[in-house]
Amino acid sequence: MDGIIDTITQFAAQEPAIFALIIGIIGAAVLSAVVNVGAMLVIWADRKVMSDFCNRFGPNRVGGRWGILQLGADAIKLFTKEDVIPAGVDKGVYVWAPIIASAGTMLVAAAIPFGALHIGGKNYPLVVANMDISAFYVEAALSIMSIAVFMAGYSSNNKYSILGAFRGIARMIAYEVPMGVCVISVAVMAHSLNLVEIVESQTVWYAFAQPLGFVIFMIALVTDLGRVPFDQSEAEEEIICGYSTEYSGIRWGLLYFQEYNNFLLGSILVSLLFLGGWHGPIIPIPLLDMVSPMIWLLMKVIIVIWFIILIRAALFRLRIDQVTDLGWKWMLPLSILNLGWAVIVGSYFA
Template sequence: MELLSAITEFAAREPKVYGLILGLVAAAILASVINVAAMLLVWLERKVMGDFQSRYGPNRVGGRWGILQLGADAVKLFTKEDIIPRGADKSVYVWAPIVAVATTMLIAGALPFGAVIIDGEVIPLVVANMDISALYVEAVLSLMAIGAFMAGYASNNKYSMLGAFRGIARMIAYEVPMGVCVISVAVMAHSLNLVEIVNAQQGIWFALAQPLGFVIFAICLIVDLGRMPFDQTEAEEEIISGYNTEYSGIRFGLLYFQEYIVMLLGSILLVLLFLGGWNGPVIPVITFISPMVWFFMKLLIVLVALIWIRVSLPRFRIDQVTDLGWKILLPLSLINFVWAVAVGLYFA
């Protein structure tokens, strides 16, 4: 009690300093949770891929369920020699992995990570509940290509540069239909706030109200994540490994780990926009965390689906990827937008 009263007095006396300290603590906690969740996601993907393909790997080595494999990889990445290529732009080369991870962390602050029920009221768990959080998250997702471009440009390697240019071409082709789908959801929900978008799906999920938009957004999200079958920026048989070819050690680890952080955050965004977020029947025994249970069940289904797609489909050519974005998904996203406006006006 004395500690609590001392904190209250300090907050009243120094509100700006208290707000800064509180923000730093919250950011540290959020970053820790996201990184631990991304580590578990690495393990989950290895386990599921090993089961799908019936092959030996981390699901049969590294202790029970392959958990020790994560620790072995961490030790390997931390202890490998950090080599900077001759002729590379050293400052850009060093900062590229940091920028790649930092841009993904910008997304986390605006994403609700579920909700809890207190005194019969649903309280969303979000750091910054912004009125335009849906647009903000979609805009920051487009910044991911900056880290890849910096890495490809600074490496002084033509294959790395080609991978970076592929990332830019892919981003431009798919950010437009993805943005149109976000606007379509906002029109139907009458809000750009992710919390209000989730609340608007208490009657029906937007995946059912606009199934075309759901499919388009899911495809665009997979492209944005750079995962199979849309990982042309690091297609090993074509461009060695793309933008991260010249990286080693912990810098390569950051670029590799950033992909899984974005996969986690992108899946959360899909659940919030189209799958009703934390909406679901109240579970009597665990009423307090009932919304969290529904939220993480939906999130796990989306993550397993992304892994399933990765192990099932072959990689597309880069021209097929750009054609799909400009010639097919963009016109379909406009059709879905017209549908969303009509439905939104009818229910308004």
């Protein structure tokens, strides 16, 4: 293994442009596969848990023993369903909204480490673009979703769609600000904005070092994902299907699917920022020792996903005024208070 690593290192030094191109192509292919397959499993888990908790028909009763076949049935339905573009829409914006939403998801995934390989007593992070400001980059790329939501709602020529879009924008802005402050708080303690360095700096999980920031970030993440109790932009009993009301077929499928892509990536981000990422004991078994960091990160991500799904099963939807009041009047001041705490603790341990 050490010989292979040395060979790759020498090739990278001799042909940096070719090496970068090869890594980029491989990274993009693997990244797309991992994110999309992971999102499919999150959709299945969401339906499975909700159907069990609510005792309703779903993957707990159809689609085979575990309900896996329902994913394939839904995919076939969305790909073969007629793609209708209503009269009166702004066609250019209408068509590009799902594409921008999907592209934004891939931009986020490019800077998120998906674990690490433990080789020769050292961890090698699995990340396509290991940037110095990757924490800020990820948050900025996540906000692209708000642009796609507005494009979809505004271009649909439907009052329910535009209402859902405005609700979504108001909700996202109110909570992305405290989310950003929480990211700054973590960066202050870690003395870095690099997600890999933030993970490596967590001798103590930041969920314990700044519990207030962890709670605020989790609430802001659930809000940014548009899930219960903060799913005002898709409140079916109020505004039909919100900003995606006029979409059908594969275009609607892209808007729906990217929400679960963001769900998966947001859960990974929580694990990296606050739960120690891939840190954990190395499993003393051949082959498993090499992927131990990935196993620990996967376990933490599953717990976060499961918790967010339980929130949907247990809580009721809030009104839009309650959501914005919570964001601006409570979450923002508390996030600033948490930042002050992070500055004090980070300066003390600097």
